[in-house]
Amino acid sequence: MKSAVLLVAMLAVVGTCQVSVAAAPCDKPVYLTFDTGHMGVAPLVAEVLQRQQVKVTFFLADEKTLTGGSSLDAQWAPWWKARAAEGHVFGSHTLDHVYWRADRPGGRFEMRPSAGPQAGRSREMDGAAYCAELDRSARRFTEMTGQHMAPLFRAPGGRTSPALLAAAQACGWQHVGWAPAGFLGDELPSDRYPNAQLLQRALRDIRAGDILVAHLGIWSRQDPWAPAVLEPLIVGLKQRGLCFATLAEHPTYRAAVQSGSKP
Template sequence: MRRGSDWRALLLAGLAGLVPAALSAAEGAACTKPVYLSFDTGHMGVAPLVAQVLQRHGVKATFFLANERTLNGGSSLDAQWAPWWRERAAEGHAFGSHTWDHDSWLADLPGGALRVKPSQGPQAGRVRMLSPEAYCAELARPAERFAEMTGQRMGAIFRAPGGKTSPALLKAAAACGWQHVGWAPAGFLGDELPSDRYPNAQLLARALRDIRAGDVLVAHLGIWSRQDAWAPAVLEPLITGLQARGLCFATLREHPQLGAAARTPK
């Protein structure tokens, strides 16, 4: 009897373990028209609001991390923000690099070097040259900091600041295992545009009209130049509006072309 009871207990435990997996598979199968919402770091002023909206609607997103100046004079990857990132990691969002000092590409140089202009860090605003190895180090630093903050490893995906890339930049990144992620034309959500010329209502209407299944969407966790905060004014109705059109949200780990890189730990 004891052996029979043990067998039944094991069977029940095994079935119980299958239920969450089956539910997860069913939920994944139901998402037949995904869009991929992503956020780059910024001054982090709307980060708590973004997190609340995503939680409220059960939406998972992909975050690209750079060490950017915040509203209180700190930085987006400092100790103050470590708990915020740890919570997002525990919720199952995906993560990639945005370079440590937010280096925007300017030109390719002989030998594979890159001319870039960082907007953050000790050389902010000054043009500098990075060798391919130095650019790889810039990509790796956010991954290292993310692991320190969360105990997890980010995926092998990155977004060049401003989406600006070149053959030499992509080659340098690929050589150290990084794949670039841009965004769809309709996926540019416009939160970095001036509020007086691009009010929130206009940005929302355009996004709801133009976004299609498969699009990668991009917004930020705070933009210095925008007076009327994009989140949550646009974010929440955007989510519900796209869902009403039959679209669903997934992280880049589920993307058909980018998923393998997004799932590869750095």
């Protein structure tokens, strides 16, 4: 009888501990973000995030995929809808992955998309046109998921100017960069930056508060980053006492995410 009582008490303690661990706040967060890419590693990324119970922020552009479609087409819509249902956060990466190249007179910008019908062709855009490009990604996200995008964006390549950021801010978009240590290197050539080296560097240098950036597939990298590095990185950072949060919890972006959505 005493043994049974002791067993019940032990189970009660275990149950309490489990609840306590699950409810523990994320007091040393890092913010993992993914930009779109050729989507070849997207299923793996989703699997790892689910297994590790990590929420991230995705930045969406409609880029060419390995299967000949694009990252926001009908084939990928169910994938994005599933990620939205899991509670990740989403921002714009411009629909046609439009790179800023230079400021021009009269509040205009020289831009060059790497996707879409004008891929590879430079053209000038004013602030309103750039905002419309950001909005196009948000509308496509809503079409795919039924949810709304956060008013956050990442310029392709991180290339911006103060004038471009001001134009985006004027129409309600806030830019998100990344920490120096948070550049995970998945777009670097793998012969010079092997996965083991990138993992070691990230585990050594990343600190609480850092925004991390990776991609859902990089065309130029021969040895894909995500299969070798993503899960060991997450596990290793957790072992260092760090935890993962979305940009909805970041002190710089929290208010913007809570105050509005796009489109």
